[in-house]
Amino acid sequence: MESDxxxxxxxxxPVFAEGAGIPTENVDLSQSQIQEGIDTIFSALKQIxxxxxxxxxxxxxxxxxxxxxxxxxxxFNLCESVGHDASKEMCVASMYELMSINYTGxxxxxxxxxxxxxxxxxxxxxxxxxxxxxFVAKLNSKKISHNLQFPLIVKPLxxxxxxxxxxxSVVKNQTELFNRIKYIxxxxxxxxxxxxxxxxxxxxxxxxxxxxxxxxxxxxxxxMTSLPENFPKxxxxxxxxxxxxxxxxxxxxxxxxxxxxxxxxxxxxIALESYEILSLRDYARVDMxxxxxxxxxxxxxxxxxxxxTDSGFVAAANVFGLTYEKLIESIVNCAIEREKVFCVN
Numbered sequence: 001m002e003s004d005x006x007x008x009x010x011x012x013x014p015v016f017a018e019g020a021g022i023p024t025e026n027v028d029l030s031q032s033q034i035q036e037g038i039d040t041i042f043s044a045l046k047q048i049x050x051x052x053x054x055x056x057x058x059x060x061x062x063x064x065x066x067x068x069x070x071x072x073x074x075x076f077n078l079c080e081s082v083g084h085d086a087s088k089e090m091c092v093a094s095m096y097e098l099m100s101i102n103y104t105g106x107x108x109x110x111x112x113x114x115x116x117x118x119x120x121x122x123x124x125x126x127x128x129x130x131x132x133x134x135f136v137a138k139l140n141s142k143k144i145s146h147n148l149q150f151p152l153i154v155k156p157l158x159x160x161x162x163x164x165x166x167x168x169s170v171v172k173n174q175t176e177l178f179n180r181i182k183y184i185x186x187x188x189x190x191x192x193x194x195x196x197x198x199x200x201x202x203x204x205x206x207x208x209x210x211x212x213x214x215x216x217x218x219x220x221x222x223x224m225t226s227l228p229e230n231f232p233k234x235x236x237x238x239x240x241x242x243x244x245x246x247x248x249x250x251x252x253x254x255x256x257x258x259x260x261x262x263x264x265x266x267x268x269x270i271a272l273e274s275y276e277i278l279s280l281r282d283y284a285r286v287d288m289x290x291x292x293x294x295x296x297x298x299x300x301x302x303x304x305x306x307x308x309t310d311s312g313f314v315a316a317a318n319v320f321g322l323t324y325e326k327l328i329e330s331i332v333n334c335a336i337e338r339e340k341v342f343c344v345n
Contacts, residue, residue: 037308058083217316
């Protein structure tokens with residue numbers, strides 16, 4: 001890479017919704033961990049390019065002025081919302097495209113599509129990719145009818161980072177279902193996604209690359225067997241971010257995982273097909289559940305996944321043999337050389 005090649009790191013800091021039942025006596029790592037990740041990525045970018053950094057803070061005019069002034073050769077895109085509105089994530093990517101600026105990660109259309117969990121599940125189902133059966137409880141509808149089998153899990157339709165995922169998200173009867181849907185409607189002002197709950201192992205599949213040069217990194221598992229018996233085996237907001245909680249202390253990442261080769265190959269196939277079907281690029285993470293019969297189901301697909309030093313994606317890259325700096329350089333190379341698809345030495 002030429003010494004005068006310029007990369008601008010564009011990011012936003014998330015502000016998570018209040019009223020999600022998060023205990024204040026514990027340490028919320030969400031913003032500090034993401035900020036640490038931004039700082040670490042920026043440090044890695046400075047080693048390979050002329051790097052600059054900009055936090056959007058919701059001011060689109062300032063972002064446009066920054067890009068117009070800097071005229072970067074590449075944007076390392078970590079912007080997931082505008083003015084705390086996640087639905088505008090794709091609009092920032094569209095701005096790069098309108099300004100003819102190349103950027104890392106998936107394109108605007110893919111980012112917009114993946115924000116709608118039900119649309120993703122419809123696309124996967126059409127292509128025969130296994131995903132839990134579901135329905136959407138519309139915000140303004142008071143009628144709830146379904147033919148799904150309990151237990152079910154209830155999520156906001158258009159959130160990520162495990163926002164509003166709590167122990168109460170897993171429901172065992174119609175009354176609990178109605179109450180949880182009402183909670184999502186009231187506190188998040190959006191539709192609720194209701195899925196059949198797959199009670200089994202949770203596997204994260206990190207993918208790096210494009211075209212013919214795609215690498216499925218070593219699988220990670222979120223180990224939850226030490227959670228109390230009355231806790232559902234799910235990755236809640238507490239488990240992901242709230243240090244000191246029972247969930248945080250009893251959900252452990254294991255990488256690589258102990259799974260038979262035949263199942264690994266099946267997981268790889270499903271993950272790669274999902275990556276291709278949804279036009280993901282450069283890097284992404286596919287989250288799956290394995291049921292008691294050994295069948296994988298795609299839960300969610302994450303473009304531009306967390307790259308903080310203790311994230312699952314970075315752990316998988318390390319096991320694969322990539323240092324943190326080499327991982328960031330590989331993502332940059334993927335974006336620069338998409339047509340040539342030069343991603344990993």
